[in-house]
Amino acid sequence: MNKIYLWGIIFTAAMLGFTYMSFDFKHGLSDIVNQLAIAGAIALVLISVFVVIKYVRQMQTDTADGQLAAEKWDGIGEYLNELPMGWAIMFFLTMIWGMWYFTIGYPVNAYSQIGEYNEDVRAHDAKFTAQYGSITGDRLVEMGESVFLAECKVCHGLTADGIDGKAANLNKRIEVKSVKYTILNGSNNGLMGMEMPMPDRNGLFNGNSGALITDAEIDAVSAYVANGMTGAGADVFAGTCASCHGEDGKGMEYVAPNVAQFTPALVTNILNHGKKAAIGTMPKFDRLNAKQKEAVGAYITSLSK
Amino acid sequence: MFHWLEKHPFFFAVGVFLVIAFAGLVEIVPNFVQASRPVIGTAPYSTLELAGRHVYIKNSCNACHSQLIRPFKSETDRYGHYSLSGEYAYDRPFLWGSKRTGPDLMRVGNYRTTDWHENHMKDPAGVVPGSIMPAYRWMFTNKADIDTAYAEQLTVAKVFSTPYNKPVPMKDGSTVTVKMGSNVAEANAMALAEAKVIAADMKGQDVKDAVAAGKIPEIVALIAYLNSLK
Incomplete structure (x- = not known):
């Protein structure tokens, strides 16, 4: 008997012996996992030994045939064998797969950071619409407050008081200083969605007197508007501003904004266009979505009520 | 030829290297060139903005503030559109930063204004309660270095062909032309003209007086730079 068979039997016996020794008999073979493991171990040993013996025998007994190539490399020759059919088929299949992967497989299925971002945004927007798309009343004000605390408080302050005049105090519609500045300088903030500007004092006639508005009248009407449309100056307002x-x-839609009180539409317009007036410049916040703008409007409207 | 290569392993290795290097160049270079080209809407910095950028770097603003918005919903909600590589085309060096102690400033010009910056740089906690940012009061007295900014402009215009005095396309289809002075005196005059526009929106009388007297405090240059970040 060839030595290789003997070694095969010895190796098999040794490996099965190790398997036997390492097996935990306390739990027995009742468990399907244990059964599979032991069967797998035995199969592995037997198959390995069988395959190794087969090829070692082949190396020992096979003789070469076929035509040698003319060339030799360091004395090592090469047969001019036909390409096996299986290899040829695999080669062409690989080429086809390669073309598919190059044109469709990779481009269509590839990971894209921006793609993931876009999906994320879509999912978030859908969730937002489903959850908050139709809220009104107190919940809208509540949302407005949280947006305000995230986006607006850095200038208008936590309590919307404008931090000592650094920004507009949103607890009241308008201050004397702001009314006066607008009358003196006019306004062109596009707040009504149109380019139509408000003229400066040189374009403001007092209908009552038929002349340009005077300094005294400006002071009176500024106080009147800032006091919530009460007190002296009502006649100037009626004659000039009304x-x-x-x-x-x-206010009137598409003509002039509301100066008596905040409205969600007014706030939305300011968020869309920004504003430049007595206190300074407010940038536009058009990256908020429509519902958030409406909510901020509701919140600011609720502050001065 | 293949037999020859098989017999000469050194030249075979050189050949393999050349083939792989060529494949790499063909794959990498076009994308790289495309990504480093300025995106539409990105214009070079003006002299004053560049001086402000130097103030920004000098005071290590980039140690606490990044200039890189990642493509995450939470970031784009807060800071605006995520950053594109071409937007840094005129940043030398870029100021991405690696840590945010303060918020990102990549697009701060969209949602903060001149007067806000003025208040904030003087007393950050007075504007943002609980802010740990220190005050930068010396910026209101130190003078901005316009000459160095102009030197940088000249250099990048010459070495990198940065398009000064040439129309640059904007997103809405229009073009803007960022002007660069033809000599130091003209550059200083142009920076001063730009500073006057900024100072008009500021409250501090000291700063207004300095600009009216022809001096540009660092804060004005810095605000010009921050307002240009969009």
Whole structure:
């Protein structure tokens, strides 16, 4: 008998012996995992030994045939064998797969950071619409407050008081200083969604007197508007401002904004266009979505009520 | 030829290297060139903005503030559109930063204004309660170095062909032309003209007086730079 068979039997016996010794008999073979493991171990040993013996025998007994290539490399020759059919098929399949992967496989399925971001945004927007798309009343004000605390408080302050005049105090509609500045300088903030500007004092006639608005009248009407449309100056307002801002100061759509009180539409317009007036410049915040702008409007409106 | 290569392993190795290097160049270089080209809407810095950028670097603003918005919903909600590589085309060096102690400033010009910056640089905690940012009061007295900024402009215009005095396309289809002075005196005059626009929106009388007297405090240059970050 060839020595290799003997070694095969010895090796098999040794490996099975190790398997036997390392097996935990306390738990027995009742467990399916244990059974599979032991069967796998035995199969592995037997198959390995069988395959090794087969090929070692082949190396020992096979003789070469076929035509040698003319060339030799360091005395090592090479047969001019036909390419096996299986290899040829695999080669062409690999080429086809390569073309598919190059044109479709990779480009279509590849990971993209921006793609993931876009999906993330879509999912978030859908969730936002489902959860908050139709909220109104107190919940809208609540949302407005949280947006305010995230985006607006850095200038307008936690309590919306404008931090000592660094930004507009949103607890009241408008201050004397701001009314006066606008009358003196006019305004062109595009707040009504149009380019139509408000003229400066040289374009403001007092209908009552038929002349340009005077300094005293400006002071009076500024105090009147800032005090919430009460007190002296009502006649100046009626004569000069009411034709655009309305008799009650509540503004007209596409013509002039509401100067009597905050409205969600007014706040939304300021968020969309930004504003430049007495206190300074406010940048636009058009990256907030429509519902968030509406919510901020509701919150700011609720502050001065 | 293949037999020859098989017999000469050194030249075979050189050949393999050349083939792989060529494949690499063909794959990498076009993408790299494309990504480093300025995106539409990115314009070079003006002299004053560049001086402000030097103030920003000098005071290590980039140690606490990044200039890189990652493509995450939470970031784009807070800071705006995620950053594109071409937006840094005129940043030498870029100021991405690696840590945010303060917020990102990549697009701070979109949502903060001149007067806000003025208040904030003087007393950060007065504007943002609980802010740990220190005050930078010396910026209101130190003078900005316009000459160095102009030197940088000249250099990048010459070495990197940065398009000064040439129309640069904007997102809305229009173009802007960032002007660069033809000599130091003209550059200083242009920076001063730009500083006057900024100072008009500021409150501090000291700063207004300094600009009116032809001097540019660092804060004005810095605000010009911050407002240009969009």
